[in-house]
Amino acid sequence: MKDMKIPVLLIEDDEGLVRQMRWALDEFEVTTAGNREDGIAEFRRVRPSVVVLDLGLPPDAQGTAEGLATLEAILSLAPETKVIIATGAESHEIALRTIALGAYDFYRKPVDIDVLRHMIERAAKLSDIEFENRRLMDLAPRSPVDGIVASSPQMTRVLRTVEKISPTDVAVLLLGESGTGKEVLAHAIHRLSHRAKKPFVAINCAAIPETLLESELFGHERGAFTGAVKQTIGKIESAHQGTLFLDEIGDVPAPMQVKLLRFLQDQVIERIGGHKPIQVDVRIVCATNQDLDNLMSAGRFREDLYYRLNEIRMLVPPLRDREGDAVLLANYFLKKFNAQFDRKLNGFGSDALAAIATHPWRGNVRELENRVKRAVVMADGVTISPADLELAPAALPYGSLDLREARSRAERGVVQMALAQTNGNLSRAAKLLGISRPTLYGLLEGLGLNVVS
Secondary structure: OOOOOEEEEEEOOOHHHHHHHHHHOOOEEEEEEOOHHHHHHHHHHHOOOEEEEEOOOOOOOOOOHHHHHHHHHHHHHOOOOEEEEEEOOOOHHHHHHHHHHOOOEEEEOOOOHHHHHHHHHHHHHHHHHHHHHHHHHHHOOOOOOOOOOOOOHHHHHHHHHHHHHOOOOOOEEEEOOOOOOHHHHHHHHHHOOOOOOOOEEEEEOOOOOHHHHHHHHHEEOOOOOOOOOOOEEOHHHHOOOOEEEEEOHHHOOHHHHHHHHHHHHHOEEOOEOOOOOEEOOOEEEEEEOOOHHHHHHOOOOOHHHHHHHOOEEEEOOOHHHOOOHHHHHHHHHHHHHHHHOOOOOOEEOHHHHHHHHHOOOOOHHHHHHHHHHHHHHHOOOOEEOOOOOOOOOOOOOOOOOOHHHHHHHHHHHHHHHHHHHOOOOHHHHHHHHOOOHHHHHHHHHHHOOOOOO
């Protein structure tokens, strides 16, 4: 079956030029219109991803008003459309104005068909990439745990664990680099638990001075110390029947570790300056980006406290180890910030996607979110570039976006792995692959792999 042709709408009032272009661009599905009204009607009917638009349309064939109005009308109907402007005008200002309005590209007549063909092919490829971007945006929020954006096997395993442990009251220790989303996971654990309608109280143990941390956690009575002018309920008591999230638990000073351990043993607290034990019912979720094993070896974290907190230990993978999640998250954040800042950016260019996929993301999800937010605010074009993200250009780690090439690469990798595991034994390799030996021979020939069995 012959591949479907790319639909292209040509809005041009010169009939001779229209006939020439239709003949020369026969690899595309070209439809035509000769004025603004017919052009917009034809655009509504065909909905092409690429439009070639002459600015000098009747009744203003010597000017640009009709062409500019047509450009604005098309982009208001479908901002993602790639509009290539054609004009005989020599004005540099007109070119800049059309690009500012959202045109994809610009060239001056007389028409060089080879140049135009290249523009159309490039525009169509970019349109396909942006379509995939929008599809990913729509898919992004769907994950095993509502509200968390992920599709990688590494993160899916974490989310499955969250689903399993949330209905229980076990203490959870989340370990991972800064910015990986530990607090987001803590919220998810609370939201999926029977405590969901009760308070979720978070405290960053590293952000509070040691002298104030005890009061923050346990509260104090009036007159307990200078400045204690009223009774204050602490974070632990505020979380009664809910979840207490202790972020950066590795930074809790040694004296406070003793008091936390005492609370965890029997879920009883005393406010500073108070003498009455207060029974509380709190689920504990903790997080840290520090190596608690090293801290315990150095005597800076109590082992008995560690084992109280570590009933379930979850390692949250860094973004660079989450296959495909960086691009998925980038599209999610683009959609979010487009709405927040009332922007209409179409997506990421292929070079920007490559930069996102290959960047190490030392700041993890938080760094990615900040870069996309800045790009949405600052981008001048309709598509985000590596420069908008302040990232260096990069090549796609998986090469061409062509699906047939991608399948071939994937098949080659799997076949090579099977051959490596079986030391080149074709019968055993075919069994591992779940195919017949003759089928494997055909694959080897098609992939250009030579194996002596």
